[in-house]
Amino acid sequence: MNIDNAAFIGSATDPEKCPKPDKPEYAFIGRSNVGKSSLINMLTNRQGLAKTSQTPGKTQLINHFLINNEWYLVDLPGYGWARTGREARASWGTMTRAYFMSRPNLMCIFVLIDSRLEPQKIDLEFMEWLGEAGFPFVMVFTKADKQSPTRTQKNIEHYHAKMLETWEEVPQYFITSSEHKIGRDELLSFLSKLNRQF
Numbered sequence: 001m002n003i004d005n006a007a008f009i010g011s012a013t014d015p016e017k018c019p020k021p022d023k024p025e026y027a028f029i030g031r032s033n034v035g036k037s038s039l040i041n042m043l044t045n046r047q048g049l050a051k052t053s054q055t056p057g058k059t060q061l062i063n064h065f066l067i068n069n070e071w072y073l074v075d076l077p078g079y080g081w082a083r084t085g086r087e088a089r090a091s092w093g094t095m096t097r098a099y100f101m102s103r104p105n106l107m108c109i110f111v112l113i114d115s116r117l118e119p120q121k122i123d124l125e126f127m128e129w130l131g132e133a134g135f136p137f138v139m140v141f142t143k144a145d146k147q148s149p150t151r152t153q154k155n156i157e158h159y160h161a162k163m164l165e166t167w168e169e170v171p172q173y174f175i176t177s178s179e180h181k182i183g184r185d186e187l188l189s190f191l192s193k194l195n196r197q198f
Ligand code: GTP
Pocket: 031, 032, 033, 034, 035, 036, 037, 038, 039, 051, 052, 053, 054, 055, 056, 057, 058, 059, 060, 076, 077, 078, 079, 142, 143, 144, 145, 146, 176, 177, 178, 179, 180
């Protein structure tokens, strides 16, 4: 799939204020700083489309990007930022839950995971919640340029072993680097396949 067009449509805290759910939609979520906004820029080949930062907590709103005038990519605020207070965490939960529930056009949620880290409780719990709520999701292991492919593969195996303690099967996964443009073709062809099912 070629990306001919990518436009920022708007930011919202209230899911009611998001664009009408009449096109296939894909949401990017994961811990703060894992690389959600960077991945959106890499996929669309537009640096600066989604705002990125070295400081966690950059994305605070539900941001919609319209791609090829046909489908939406959504950049969500991250979770698990140490400096987030209890109140902010609670409002993150309320907002994202309300967002997921209000989007019947949500084709797939991309849960981004830092490929360098051992399985993290917060990510496992979040995926558990998605599974229980019945939302389709895949895992995206980010920042693969920061270590050898062997190490990345090892960490994925650790994740799978951990997940199989509670899951019957492991979700589909992708390996990406926004820095080295790894995983772009795979993700775009996955998106294009799902678009046709809308
Ligand atoms: P929040 O909006 O705060 O939740 O973070 P985010 O998940 O959107 O992360 P963001 O895309 O802003 O990236 C965080 C930092 O990681 C930035 O300094 C990026 O340059 C860096 N980064 C993101 N992806 C990659 C990658 O694939 N490789 C490398 N080396 N750095 C990356």
